[in-house]
Amino acid sequence: LEEQLHHSQKMESIGRLAGGVAHDFNNMLSVIIGAASLAQGLTPTDDPITTLLAQILKAAERSSTITRQLLAFSRKQVTAPKPINLNALLLESEKVLSRLISEDIKLTFQPSLGLWTVLIDPSQVDQILMNLCVNARDAMPHGGTLTMHTGNTHIDEGYTHTHIDARPGDYVMLTVSDTGIGMTREVQEHIFEPFFTTKPIGEGTGLGLATVYGIVTQNNGFINVYSELGQGTVFRIYLPRYLADAKAPESQGRIPLEGTG
Numbered sequence: 264l265e266e267q268l269h270h271s272q273k274m275e276s277i278g279r280l281a282g283g284v285a286h287d288f289n290n291m292l293s294v295i296i297g298a299a300s301l302a303q304g305l306t307p308t309d310d311p312i313t314t315l316l317a318q319i320l321k322a323a324e325r326s327s328t329i330t331r332q333l334l335a336f337s338r339k340q341v342t343a344p345k346p347i348n349l350n351a352l353l354l355e356s357e358k359v360l361s362r363l364i365s366e367d368i369k370l371t372f373q374p375s376l377g378l379w380t381v382l383i384d385p386s387q388v389d390q391i392l393m394n395l396c397v398n399a400r401d402a403m404p405h406g407g408t409l410t411m412h413t414g415n416t417h418i419d420e421g422y423t424h425t426h427i428d429a430r431p432g433d434y435v436m437l438t439v440s441d442t443g444i445g446m447t448r449e450v451q452e453h454i455f456e457p458f459f460t461t462k463p464i465g466e467g468t469g470l471g472l473a474t475v476y477g478i479v480t481q482n483n484g485f486i487n488v489y490s491e492l493g494q495g496t497v498f499r500i501y502l503p504r505y506l507a508d509a510k511a512p513e514s515q516g517r518i519p520l521e522g523t524g
C-alpha cells in the first residue's frame with residue numbers, strides 16, 4: 264500500500280510539473296508555428312528555405328501534439344460518472360477502434376452475457392480503450408489478433424497479483440489482449456510510469472498507460488498485466504460492480520462520441 268501511495272504521489276507531482284511546462288511550451292510553440300507559417304507564405308516555393316520552413320513546421324506541430332497530450336494527462340479531469348454497461352459501450356466503440364488499427368489486425372469482441380454495471384465516466388472508458396488498442400496495434404507491426412472481452416468476477420481477500428492493490432469485492436473485468444511482441448519483465452515493471460516508453464522518439468510519449476492507471480485508480484479499480492515475449496500481452500482492467508444495479512437497470516452505453524468518427 265505504501266508503494267502504491269508513493270506511486271500516486273510521484274505521478275501527481277510529475278503530472279503537475281509536466282502540465283506547467285507543457286502550458287508555457289505550448290504558447291511558445293504557437294509563436295514558432297505562427298512565424299514559420301508566415302515566413303512560408305513570404306518565400307517563393309522554389310526557394311530551398313521553403314523546405315527548411317516545412318521541416319520546422321512539421322517538428323513544431325509534432326511537439327504541439329505531445330504538449331497537448333501532456334496537458335490532458337496533467338489536468339485534473341472533471342468527470343461525470345454514470346452507471347454503464349461496458350458491453351454496450353464497447354459495441355459502440357468498435358468501429359472507431361477498428362479504424363485505429365491496421366487492416367492486418369483482426370479485432371474481435373467477446374462480450375459476456377449478463378454483465379454487471381459499472382459507475383464510470385464513459386469518456387474515461389474511451390481513453391482506456393484507445394490507449395490499450397493503440398499499444399496493441401504498435402505491438403503487432405506484422406498483424407495479429409486484438410481481442411477485447413468482458414466478464415464478471417469476484418475478488419477474494421488476499422488477492423495480490425496486480426499492479427494496483429486489489430480490494431475484495433465484485434468487479435467487472437475488461438480484457439484487451441494482443442498477439443504481439445510482448446514485454447520483458449523489466450519493461451513490465453515500468454509501464455505505468457509517466458514518460459516510460461520503448462517507442463522511437465516522436466512516436467511514444469509514455470503517457471498512455473500512466474493515463475489508464477490514473478483512470479482505473481480514480482475509479483477504485485485495478486489492473487493486471489500478463490505478457491510473454493514474442494507471444495503477446497493481456498491487460499485486465501477491473502472496475503467495481505455498481506451496487507445500485509437495481510436502481511438503474513436500464514442505463515446502457517452513452518451518447519455517441521463527437522468527432523471520433
Ligand code: ADP
Nearest residue numbers: 398402454460461462467468469470471472496
Ligand atoms: P507509449 O505507448 O507512448 O510508449 P504507454 O504508457 O502507452 O506509452 O506504454 C509504455 C510502454 O509499455 C510502451 O512503450 C511499450 O514498451 C509497453 N507496452 C504497452 N503496451 C504494450 C503491449 N500491448 N505490448 C507490448 N508492449 C507494450
